[in-house]
Amino acid sequence: MHAIRIALLSLFLASSPGHANPWSEVPGPSEGMPRSIGETSAGCIDGAAALPTEGRGYVVMHLERRRNYGHPSLVHAVRELGEKAAQGIGLLHVGDLGLARGGPMPFGHRSHQSGLDVDVWFDLNPGLHARADRMRSNIPAPSLLNSAARGLDYELWSDRHIRVLQAAAHLPGVDRIFVNAYIKRELCRTVAGDRDWLRKIRPWYHHDDHFHMRLACPPDSPACVRQEPIPLGEGCDSSLDWWLHQHPALPSKPSEPKPALPSACRTVLADP
Numbered sequence: 001m002h003a004i005r006i007a008l009l010s011l012f013l014a015s016s017p018g019h020a021n022p023w024s025e026v027p028g029p030s031e032g033m034p035r036s037i038g039e040t041s042a043g044c045i046d047g048a049a050a051l052p053t054e055g056r057g058y059v060v061m062h063l064e065r066r067r068n069y070g071h072p073s074l075v076h077a078v079r080e081l082g083e084k085a086a087q088g089i090g091l092l093h094v095g096d097l098g099l100a101r102g103g104p105m106p107f108g109h110r111s112h113q114s115g116l117d118v119d120v121w122f123d124l125n126p127g128l129h130a131r132a133d134r135m136r137s138n139i140p141a142p143s144l145l146n147s148a149a150r151g152l153d154y155e156l157w158s159d160r161h162i163r164v165l166q167a168a169a170h171l172p173g174v175d176r177i178f179v180n181a182y183i184k185r186e187l188c189r190t191v192a193g194d195r196d197w198l199r200k201i202r203p204w205y206h207h208d209d210h211f212h213m214r215l216a217c218p219p220d221s222p223a224c225v226r227q228e229p230i231p232l233g234e235g236c237d238s239s240l241d242w243w244l245h246q247h248p249a250l251p252s253k254p255s256e257p258k259p260a261l262p263s264a265c266r267t268v269l270a271d272p
């Protein structure tokens, strides 16, 4: 269970907005060559790129958070996924990437620190596109779970969700994608033909209203710390049953101290 615990911390969602920290107050990306530094839950990014707040097939939500930054390969991956979405899947509502120099956020995530993580809503309907920026801050992402939270809401779940996850899993550089266990189970039950990509779809806490896409360490980032590789196989086995039947509870607070940032992140933060 220890591995689960460690992994849990890296995705832990803090409950309420906290105070600003130095990472949330930087004027913009640092000027170095792009490189991800450290771990997704204890790291930063030099030379981050900004994802334009809208583009073909996508809009960025919660603009006021200014979390639309990441490694250029992440920005590229989101734009690619938008292109795919525009071909009959729908409109992507892109949640947080990371802060302009990565690093810990005052609220919302433990990971998303090294420019390799992005959240994408499961709401693929284009209705929000015309709304004002202000509205993009105030609307919640709808969940795909049924009212008992013990399965999917089949009024909402659709083939488009399978297609967007499949497209995301096939993007170059994508290492893993976190979804709710009931979503993983649905894919295990229904996907026909090519199923290799199911391996990258990992069950996780929450993630019933968005999926979380994580890139592997890019080749230009020697100081990026690789995550433990995902297990072989589709993951439609007893490991999934554990999520479905144990209903592991998410602790209300991280019980371990935050890991220290690599010292290279101090330089990234200090860049004028």
Ligand SMILES: [Zn+2]
Pocket: 109, 112, 117, 118, 119, 212
């Ligand atoms: Zn996330």
